Amino acid sequence: MMQDLLSLIFEPYIFVPLIYPGLIVAFLLLLLVIWLERKIAAKVQLRYGPLYVLKPLGGVIQLVADLLRYLFQEPIIPRATDKLAFITTPILLFATSYLPAIALPVGPNFTAIRSDLSLLLVLALSTLGPIFTLVMGWASNNKFSLIGGVREGYLVVSYEIPMFLSALSMAVLYDSLDLIEIAEAQKGMWGILLNPLAALTMLILIYMSTSKFPFEIPEAESEIVAGPYTEYSGILYGLVMGASYIKMYVLSLLFAILFLGGWNPVPSFMASDPILPGVLVFIKAFIIIFIGIFFRAVYPRFRIDQAMNIGWRLTLPMSILSIILSLLIVWLGGV
Amino acid sequence: MTVEERILELLIGPQHPASGHMRLVAKIDGDIVVELRPNIGYVHRSVEKLAEVKKYLHIIPLVERPSLADTTANNLAYVMALEKLLGIEAPPRAQYLRTLLAEINRIHSHLYGLGIHGVMIGSSTAYMWCFGDREPFIEIAQELTGARLTYSYIIPGGVRRDLPQGFEDRVEKVLRYLENRMKDYFDIYFNNPVTRARLEGVGVLTKEDAIKLGVTGPNLRASGVPYDVRKIEPYAAYPELDFEVVTREEGDALARVFVRIGEIQESMKIIRQVLKNIPEGPIFHEKYVKMVPPKLREYMKETGEVKFPGTFANLRVPAGEAISRVEGGRGEVVFYLISDGKSLSPYRMRMVTPSFRNVILFEHLTKGHRVADIPAIYGSLDYFPPEADR
Numbered sequence: 001m002m003q004d005l006l007s008l009i010f011e012p013y014i015f016v017p018l019i020y021p022g023l024i025v026a027f028l029l030l031l032l033v034i035w036l037e038r039k040i041a042a043k044v045q046l047r048y049g050p051l052y053v054l055k056p057l058g059g060v061i062q063l064v065a066d067l068l069r070y071l072f073q074e075p076i077i078p079r080a081t082d083k084l085a086f087i088t089t090p091i092l093l094f095a096t097s098y099l100p101a102i103a104l105p106v107g108p109n110f111t112a113i114r115s116d117l118s119l120l121l122v123l124a125l126s127t128l129g130p131i132f133t134l135v136m137g138w139a140s141n142n143k144f145s146l147i148g149g150v151r152e153g154y155l156v157v158s159y160e161i162p163m164f165l166s167a168l169s170m171a172v173l174y175d176s177l178d179l180i181e182i183a184e185a186q187k188g189m190w191g192i193l194l195n196p197l198a199a200l201t202m203l204i205l206i207y208m209s210t211s212k213f214p215f216e217i218p219e220a221e222s223e224i225v226a227g228p229y230t231e232y233s234g235i236l237y238g239l240v241m242g243a244s245y246i247k248m249y250v251l252s253l254l255f256a257i258l259f260l261g262g263w264n265p266v267p268s269f270m271a272s273d274p275i276l277p278g279v280l281v282f283i284k285a286f287i288i289i290f291i292g293i294f295f296r297a298v299y300p301r302f303r304i305d306q307a308m309n310i311g312w313r314l315t316l317p318m319s320i321l322s323i324i325l326s327l328l329i330v331w332l333g334g335v
Numbered sequence: 336m337t338v339e340e341r342i343l344e345l346l347i348g349p350q351h352p353a354s355g356h357m358r359l360v361a362k363i364d365g366d367i368v369v370e371l372r373p374n375i376g377y378v379h380r381s382v383e384k385l386a387e388v389k390k391y392l393h394i395i396p397l398v399e400r401p402s403l404a405d406t407t408a409n410n411l412a413y414v415m416a417l418e419k420l421l422g423i424e425a426p427p428r429a430q431y432l433r434t435l436l437a438e439i440n441r442i443h444s445h446l447y448g449l450g451i452h453g454v455m456i457g458s459s460t461a462y463m464w465c466f467g468d469r470e471p472f473i474e475i476a477q478e479l480t481g482a483r484l485t486y487s488y489i490i491p492g493g494v495r496r497d498l499p500q501g502f503e504d505r506v507e508k509v510l511r512y513l514e515n516r517m518k519d520y521f522d523i524y525f526n527n528p529v530t531r532a533r534l535e536g537v538g539v540l541t542k543e544d545a546i547k548l549g550v551t552g553p554n555l556r557a558s559g560v561p562y563d564v565r566k567i568e569p570y571a572a573y574p575e576l577d578f579e580v581v582t583r584e585e586g587d588a589l590a591r592v593f594v595r596i597g598e599i600q601e602s603m604k605i606i607r608q609v610l611k612n613i614p615e616g617p618i619f620h621e622k623y624v625k626m627v628p629p630k631l632r633e634y635m636k637e638t639g640e641v642k643f644p645g646t647f648a649n650l651r652v653p654a655g656e657a658i659s660r661v662e663g664g665r666g667e668v669v670f671y672l673i674s675d676g677k678s679l680s681p682y683r684m685r686m687v688t689p690s691f692r693n694v695i696l697f698e699h700l701t702k703g704h705r706v707a708d709i710p711a712i713y714g715s716l717d718y719f720p721p722e723a724d725r
Contacts, residue, residue, distance in 0.1 A: 222457065222710040297459070
C-alpha cells in the first residue's frame with residue numbers, strides 16, 4: 001500500500017507538477033526566498049529584518065505568519081470593479097506563473113512531458129502571466145492599477161523578444177529545442193562559457209520580466225502605490241505577490257538548464273533518479289534567484305522609458321549578436 | 336481623440352505612500368505630466384494665530400513643531416527676533432552653542448531629506464542608511480539639549496545648557512563615523528548608475544528661474560546662486576567661522592542632492608571649529624542671571640543648566656517690530672514679530688518657512704517630465720508639508 005503510494009508519487013506526471021519543480025518545492029522556495037530577500041536587505045541596511053516568528057532560526061517562517069494573516073483578512077472587493085476578472089486574475093496569474101514548470105525536465109530521464117520542443121513550450125507558457133496582470137490593472141478600476149498594468153504591458157513588449165532570442169540562440173548552438181538534449185550537450189562545457197552574451201542578456205531580462213530591482217517598475221510604490229495590485233487585499237494579494245517569485249523561480253530553472261549545464265556534472269548511475277539531478281538544477285537556479293533578490297539592496301528603480309531603452313536598444317542587439325555568436329560557433333566546428 | 340480626452344487626472348495623495356501630508360493633482364498625457372498642482376494645507380496648524388494667544392516663552396516649542404526635522408532654525412530665528420525686541424544679546428559662548436546645535440541639526444535634517452529622496456526613487460538602502468546615520472547626530476544633540484528633535488534649546492538671552500563633560504570627543508567620533516560612511520554612500524547610492532540615470536537632468540531649475548521664483552536654501556544654491564543667510568547677514572557665531580557656500584551649476588535633482596552632501600561636509604567643518612574656538616564665559620545673559628535666586632544661581636554654576644528667572648513666566652516685551660533671518664537646513668527662515676508693549680503675547684507673528692517658498696517648484700519643475708519623475712523631483716526638493724502649512 002505504502003509502496004504503491006510512493007511509486008505513484010514518483011511517477012513523473014505526478015512528481016513534476018506536484019512536488020518538484022511544481023507546487024510543493026515552489027511554495028517552500030517562496031517561503032525561503034521572500035524571507036531571504038528581506039533578511040539580505042536588512043543585513044545591508046544595518047537592520048535585523050524578520051526575527052520573531054521562530055526566533056532560533058532568525059524568523060524563517062515569517063511568510064507562514066504573513067500567509068495566515070492574508071488568509072484571515074477580509075478580501076475587500078471594491079464595488080466598481082469587474083468582479084469576475086478581479087477575483088479570477090490573481091488565481092490565474094499564480095497558476096500560469098508556475099505552469100511552465102511542468103515542461104521542465106528534472107533529470108535526463110525524468111520529465112512529465114517528453115517533447116522535442118520543450119524549450120519552446122516553456123517559453124510560450126511563460127508569456128501567459130503578463131496578460132493577467134494587464135487584465136488585473138483594467139479590472140481594478142483604479143487609475144494607479146491601470147497605469148501599472150500598462151507599464152507591465154510596455155515592459156512585456158520590450159523584454160520578451162530579446163529574451164526569447166537569447167534563449168533560442170542556445171537552441172541554435174546545440175541544434176535542438178529539447179531541453180534534455182541541450183542539458184546533455186553541456187556535459188563538457190557549460191553554455192554560459194560558450195555564449196556568455198546570451199547568458200547575460202537572459203539574466204538581465206529574467207529580472208526585468210519578474211519586476212525585480214532595478215526594474216521594479218509596474219508596482220513602483222512611491223509612484224503608483226502598488227501598480228496593478230493596488231486594490232487587492234487578503235489572500236488575493238498574497239497570490240499576486242507570490243506570482244512574480246514563482247515566475248522568477250521557473251525562469252531561473254530554465255536558465256540553469258540552458259546555460260549552467262543543467263544537472264551536469266551528475267554521475268551517470270544517479271542520472272535516472274530525479275533526486276540528485278533535481279537538487280543540482282535547483283542549486284544553480286537558486287544562485288540566479290539569490291542575485292536577483294540581492295539587487296533590491298543595491299539599486300533604485302529605473303524609469304519606464306529607461307527600462308524600455310534597455311530592452312530595445314541594449315538587449316535586443318545583444319540577443320541578435322548572441323545568435324550570430326552561436327552561428328559562428330556552429331560554423332567553426334560546433335560543440 | 337481631443338486633448339481633453341487624452342488627459343488623465345491623477346490624485347496623488349493624501350493617501351499615497353509617497354505624497355506626504357499633501358495632495359498632488361497631476362494631469363498626465365500618457366506618461367508625460369502636463370500639469371502638477373500641489374494641494375497644500377492638510378496639516379495647517381495655525382501657528383501664527385496661536386502665537387497671538389500664547390506667552391512669548393510658550394511660542395518657542397510651538398514654532399519648533401511644524402518643521403520637525405529642522406527645529407533649531409525656527410527656534411533660533413524666533414528667539415533672535417524676540418531678542419531684538421528685548422534689546423539684549425546672548426553672550427559669546429551661548430552664540431557658539433547656538434551655532435553648534437544649528438549645524439548638528441542641519442546635518443541630520445539633510446540626512447533625513449536624502450533618505451526620503453532615496454526611497455522615493457526606490458533605494459530602500461539609502462533610506463535606511465540615512466535614517467540610521469542620522470541617529471548618532473540626534474544622540475549628540477540629545478546629550479547637549481536633553482531632547483531628540485524638539486530641543487527648545489535656545490532661549491532669550493542664551494541657551495538652556497552648557498556643554499557636557501567630554502562632549503568634544505564624542506562629537507569627533509560621530510563626525511569621523513559619518514566621514515567614513517560617506518564613501519559607502521557614494522559607492523552604493525550617489526554613484527550608482529541607476530541613481531544617476533534617475534536624477535541627472537531631471538527637474539532642471541535655471542539660475543534665472545530660481546531667482547525669479549524666490550526659491551531658497553539648497554535648491555537655490557544647486558542652481559548656481561551662492562545665497563546663504565549665514566554669509567549675507569551673519570548671525571550667532573557665523574562671522575567668526577570659516578566655511579564655504581556650496582553651489583552647483585546644473586540645477587537638476589542630482590545637483591540638489593550634491594549640494595546637501597557638500598553642506599553636510601561644511602557643517603562638520605563648522606562643528607569642529609566651534610568646539611575648538613568656543614570661548615569661556617556665561618551662557619545666559621547677566622541681566623537674567625541676576626534675577627535668579629542665589630541658591631538656584633549656585634545650582635546653575637555647578638550643573639551648567641539654566642534656571643529660568645521668574646520674569647520669564649510673564650515676559651513683557653517693549654513695543655516694536657523686529658525681523659530675523661536664519662539659514663535653516665531647508666532654506667531661509669524668516670520671523671517677523673510685532674509687540675504692542677501691553678499684552679503678554681505678540682500682537683502678530685509672521686513665520687515664513689523655506690518649504691512654503693519652495694512649494695512653487697512642484698508646478699514649475701515637473702511640467703513635461705514623466706510620472707516616475709514626480710517623486711524624484713519631490714524628494715530632491717526636501718519639501719516638508721507640515722513646515723509649509725504651519
